Amino acid sequence: MARMGARALMILGTASHVGKSLLTAAIGRILADEGKRVAPFKAQNMSLNSAATPDGLEIGRAQALQAEACRVSARAEMNPILIKPSSDTGAQIVVLGRVWGQVSAADYHQRRVEELFPIVLDSYRKLAGEYDTILIEGAGSPAEINLKEHDIVNMRMAQAANAACLLVGDIDRGGVFASLLGTMELLEASERSLVRGFVVNKFRGDPSLLRPGIAMIEDRISLRCAGVTASRLKTGAPWRGHGGVSRVRMVPIAPCASALWHSRTWLTLRTSTRWRWSLSWHWPLWSGRRMRLLPIS
Numbered sequence: 001m002a003r004m005g006a007r008a009l010m011i012l013g014t015a016s017h018v019g020k021s022l023l024t025a026a027i028g029r030i031l032a033d034e035g036k037r038v039a040p041f042k043a044q045n046m047s048l049n050s051a052a053t054p055d056g057l058e059i060g061r062a063q064a065l066q067a068e069a070c071r072v073s074a075r076a077e078m079n080p081i082l083i084k085p086s087s088d089t090g091a092q093i094v095v096l097g098r099v100w101g102q103v104s105a106a107d108y109h110q111r112r113v114e115e116l117f118p119i120v121l122d123s124y125r126k127l128a129g130e131y132d133t134i135l136i137e138g139a140g141s142p143a144e145i146n147l148k149e150h151d152i153v154n155m156r157m158a159q160a161a162n163a164a165c166l167l168v169g170d171i172d173r174g175g176v177f178a179s180l181l182g183t184m185e186l187l188e189a190s191e192r193s194l195v196r197g198f199v200v201n202k203f204r205g206d207p208s209l210l211r212p213g214i215a216m217i218e219d220r221i222s223l224r225c226a227g228v229t230a231s232r233l234k235t236g237a238p239w240r241g242h243g244g245v246s247r248v249r250m251v252p253i254a255p256c257a258s259a260l261w262h263s264r265t266w267l268t269l270r271t272s273t274r275w276r277w278s279l280s281w282h283w284p285l286w287s288g289r290r291m292r293l294l295p296i297s
Contacts, residue, residue, distance in 0.1 A: 006128035008163035014179035040066035057097020143186035172202035197226035
């Protein structure tokens, strides 16, 4: 796919609910306040929580919030496929904001997804032709090998957009190093080459106890740690049917000093549609410049 002037950064996760949506929103606000024309994109979202665009179309709520973070209007191309589960084996499919049909899980993954992928690519092309940067969010894990042949939301999309990828792991649920290593091992070599760094999300405790693990996993997967986030979980903005992270603190942990997130970073989600930000980040994947965002109300 031609890049059409837009850079693409993709936020991948080792699993669902590791913090991809919130990090995507935060990066979007930073770039928007730097004067960049930035937009979110998620090829396929599975959620019963949806939002209406200004023209009355339906997309995932996370993409609507990300659009507001990017200071742009939400539109159907930002989430061209929305899957709304109706049972353990069936779902309603919403395409470009309108109901497309009711399908079984097997039928969707084995046949329907291939006929819908051209719509995904067309949506991405439209956004890439209008914005400087597209922030692409993955879904679940890119290493679901039982579904990977027909997965259009993770590495197939990353390759189509030639996106630089950031892999996010959740230490709060345990096993973060194994999940990072396992995810990278299950990717093809061409896919691994797109991953530029990783984030350890939702850390609690003494940062000095984490440093040896960071150093070891950097060596094992040949990637730099882009940052470590410490979090306090509260009932906050609803992302996909549950309370989200309402306060996140980014903390510097050596050897991450020159990585993606550096020094103190605070983000507070006050409601589902308004938030306050105070951030100070590095962005070495592209320009290496420090970006600052002062608190706003």
